Amino acid sequence: MDDAAGHGNTTTPAVIVVMGVSGSGKSTVASLLAGRLGWEFEDGDDFHPAANVEKMQAGTPLTDEDRWPWLAAIAAWIDRVRAEGRHGVVTCSGLKRAYREILVGDRPDVRLVYLKGDRALIGRRMAARHGHFMPTSLLDSQFRTLQEPAPDEAPLVVSIGGTPQAIVAEIVAAVTGRAAS
Template sequence: MDNAPGNPIPPAVIVVMGVSGSGKSTVASLLAGRLGWEFEDGDDFHPPANVEKMQAGHPLTDEDRWPWLAAIAAWIDRLRAEGRHGVVTCSALKRAYREILVGDRPDVRLVYLKGDRDLIGRRMAARHGHFMPTSLLDSQFRTLEEPASDENPLVVSIGATPQAIVAEIGGALTGRPAHGA
């Protein structure tokens, strides 16, 4: 993969972040497939107590999140140490959380899926079988600290189709314009 302008090291791992319902899992799995990289859903790193808490409609605390974030960071470090590439999803709502995931890893890149509360709320209401209830969406937006420019995020609007979003991400990461999915 070619270097993106302003990003001196091509990513080894891409962290697809955003509030619940922003399309992280769909976009990240399509992106991993397009790149031929490994994919992990950050939700799979949650301990059962976290999932139970969210299913009951209770937002997670920072104390709930630290072990989850550490597990994702360990996966990232394992891939990097083995010279492999991957895409992982994680809400990464606060800068402190992103520091755990990206920190001083110059080959880990954030992709922020950005959307407004109404669109995401409609999408969450239409999905079935996910442990995160729509009732927690407002707490997600209250917690969200959008990534700052010094975090070098790739910010992508979620208004397009997942395939178009993946094409946009691929184009931005390679420095070439997107030509469809």
């Protein structure tokens, strides 16, 4: 579990963006990660305008036009955390490179963590969760939209096959250069 270029990036970031398709474990992993690091946590889903949530609840995939204000709100949170000298972890599907450019862009102190898993595993996880507005029926749309991060984006790619605690330990070791305790 290194970045896609095959080397570890051990400069501690100001903000970690945990990305992946719906059901990949972003909220679970990111909240545990923030707790382990003692950093602020925000769930990217909370930045969605009500109209986006209503569309997803109705089983309608979001368009780029739906996503731009949502991504801008997450980027504003990232910039606030950085400007105030704090550290944070935020979730965002980040399905397209253009979306990740809004979040990471020219911010060298923002690190992208991609939670990678196959459709079958994620589908099972989505079917087992309750109380989330994203229906399992939209998972295929998420995978069709997904543009996996390229090596030049320096993502930390982490398999979701392990437990959330093991995934967090891998991320902590990679972003801090030390083993998680």
